[in-house]
Amino acid sequence: MIPDDRLYTAQHEWLKLEDGEAVLGITDFAQQELGDVVFVELPAPGQEFAAGSEVGAIESVKAVAEIYTPVAGSIEAVNDGLEDAPELVNEDPYGEGWLVRMRLDEEGPPDDLMTAAAYEAQLAS
Amino acid sequence: MQRTVLYERHVESGARFGPFAGYEMPIQYEGVLAEHRAVRERAGMFDVSHMGEIRVRGPRALALLQGLTPNDVGALHPFRAQYSALLSERGTFIDDLLVYCLDPEDYLLVVNAASRGRDLELLETAAVAEDGGVRVDDQSDETALIAVQGPRAAEIVADVVGAAAADLRYYSFLRDLPAEDHARHLVSRTGYTGEDGFEIYTPAERAEDLWAELLERGRDVGLVPAGLGARDTLRLEAGMMLCGQDIDEETTPLEAGLSWIVKWKKGDFVGRDALARQREDGCRHRLVGFEVEGRGIARHGHRLTLRDAPDCAGPVTSGAFAPTLGRAVGIARLDCGDGGPPASGSAASVTVRGREIDCRIVKLPFYRRPKQGA
Numbered sequence: 001m002i003p004d005d006r007l008y009t010a011q012h013e014w015l016k017l018e019d020g021e022a023v024l025g026i027t028d029f030a031q032q033e034l035g036d037v038v039f040v041e042l043p044a045p046g047q048e049f050a051a052g053s054e055v056g057a058i059e060s061v062k063a064v065a066e067i068y069t070p071v072a073g074s075i076e077a078v079n080d081g082l083e084d085a086p087e088l089v090n091e092d093p094y095g096e097g098w099l100v101r102m103r104l105d106e107e108g109p110p111d112d113l114m115t116a117a118a119y120e121a122q123l124a125s
Numbered sequence: 126m127q128r129t130v131l132y133e134r135h136v137e138s139g140a141r142f143g144p145f146a147g148y149e150m151p152i153q154y155e156g157v158l159a160e161h162r163a164v165r166e167r168a169g170m171f172d173v174s175h176m177g178e179i180r181v182r183g184p185r186a187l188a189l190l191q192g193l194t195p196n197d198v199g200a201l202h203p204f205r206a207q208y209s210a211l212l213s214e215r216g217t218f219i220d221d222l223l224v225y226c227l228d229p230e231d232y233l234l235v236v237n238a239a240s241r242g243r244d245l246e247l248l249e250t251a252a253v254a255e256d257g258g259v260r261v262d263d264q265s266d267e268t269a270l271i272a273v274q275g276p277r278a279a280e281i282v283a284d285v286v287g288a289a290a291a292d293l294r295y296y297s298f299l300r301d302l303p304a305e306d307h308a309r310h311l312v313s314r315t316g317y318t319g320e321d322g323f324e325i326y327t328p329a330e331r332a333e334d335l336w337a338e339l340l341e342r343g344r345d346v347g348l349v350p351a352g353l354g355a356r357d358t359l360r361l362e363a364g365m366m367l368c369g370q371d372i373d374e375e376t377t378p379l380e381a382g383l384s385w386i387v388k389w390k391k392g393d394f395v396g397r398d399a400l401a402r403q404r405e406d407g408c409r410h411r412l413v414g415f416e417v418e419g420r421g422i423a424r425h426g427h428r429l430t431l432r433d434a435p436d437c438a439g440p441v442t443s444g445a446f447a448p449t450l451g452r453a454v455g456i457a458r459l460d461c462g463d464g465g466p467p468a469s470g471s472a473a474s475v476t477v478r479g480r481e482i483d484c485r486i487v488k489l490p491f492y493r494r495p496k497q498g499a
């Protein structure tokens with residue numbers, strides 16, 4: 001089940017837009033690929049990022065995956081709960097396992113993001 | 126890419142596969158953390174059939190192995206195994222291995238898959254010089270290997286292959302078991318996890334039945350199939366070296382803290398002169414254990430540097446989150462010049478994604494299993 005209330009990147013991240021802000025996380029496929037997440041490195045609130053830049057990293061037992069933001073903006077909040085419970089990324093990637101909330105520099109989503117249906121098609125291909 | 130004879134069983138159990146030493150091996154089933162915990166608390170079962178088995182037999186077998194390995198094969202009695210190595214003339218690791226003494230003229234060498242071809246070549250070349258006194262046979266393809274590891278392993282293995290397994294001492298083994306189904310198994314109390322456990326060598330055609338029997342018998346006590354992912358975190362916690370990663374042709378046993386496998390009194394062996402010089406001059410490189418104190422994980426290829434002696438630094442050879450300890454640990458190969466090895470407790474740091482993370486040098490192993498009640 002891929003939630004259709006948000007947009008997706010080819011790198012298996014999701015972006016949920018609301019009122020000039022965006023919440024960023026990784027998809028269920030991504031968390032399965034990574035395996036057990038044991039540490040999440042997140043930026044400090046207030047930090048500014050250009051679209052496509054690295055905002056942090058997710059470390060699983062097996063591997064590390066960088067987190068990239070598909071949009072430009074500043075960090076409004078990070079998911080502090082992941083400090084003590086990084087496994088939330090595995091257990092609830094679309095909900096409690098969210099990563100950062102950003103204030104967008106520009107209104108509206110960039111046009112290279114996918115809908116849930118398009119992302120599902122990419123996974124199937 | 127090769128597959129082990131148990132491949133289909135792994136598919137049934139939902140394994141995710143990855144390449145390892147030319148084999149498509151199960152990396153994980155349910156998940157590395159769950160499998161790791163199962164081995165520490167109950168039992169886990171690994172297909173390690175990619176390992177190589179080389180039989181060395183004949184009246185000159187002992188002499189040949191004494192000349193090629195640093196440990197004392199002459200001290201080995203039948204039904205006992207020992208950890209040893211094949212070294213280069215420079216005293217560095219070509220491979221690490223187990224030597225099983227089946228009888229004084231018959232040995233089984235268990236070697237790493239990646240170096241099996243090279244090992245075989247070395248042994249065969251040495252055998253030629255023995256002029257018919259040694260026969261070397263690669264039995265890897267007809268042999269499967271299943272490791273059952275964890276505090277509940279003994280009862281499971283004893284139930285399946287025979288009660289005598291439970292009485293085995295560490296690094297001892299059984300063969301020619303009474304039950305017909307298991308007559309051709311070799312069962313040793315060995316492993317690569319830091320827990321009590323067994324390794325069962327079986328003819329390839331018996332492997333699927335044995336795997337199924339062990340899984341069935343172990344179900345009640347929580348035995349799960351475990352993949353190479355958990356095997357790696359388990360062996361790292363136990364401070365065991367991975368050949369080709371921590372120890373390689375640039376590393377000697379003395380540098381790796383494995384000087385106990387070098388037996389000086391047994392006579393000459395390949396690499397001895399180089400090791401003797403190193404013993405005299407001291408080791409410039411050292412493999413050391415370290416714990417990560419800050420937030421983050423040091424991994425293979427990162428660089429560890431001592432705080433008080435920044436010249437003493439080197440690459441992390443193994444690094445991972447240690448599930449039992451709840452923190453990241455690793456092994457690094459430090460070049461400390463003439464300064465000698467760093468003391469345990471020394472502060473160090475590693476740079477991960479541009480961020481310096483505090484580490485501390487600690488003695489290996491990171492994890493020691495609790496002593497069983499006597």
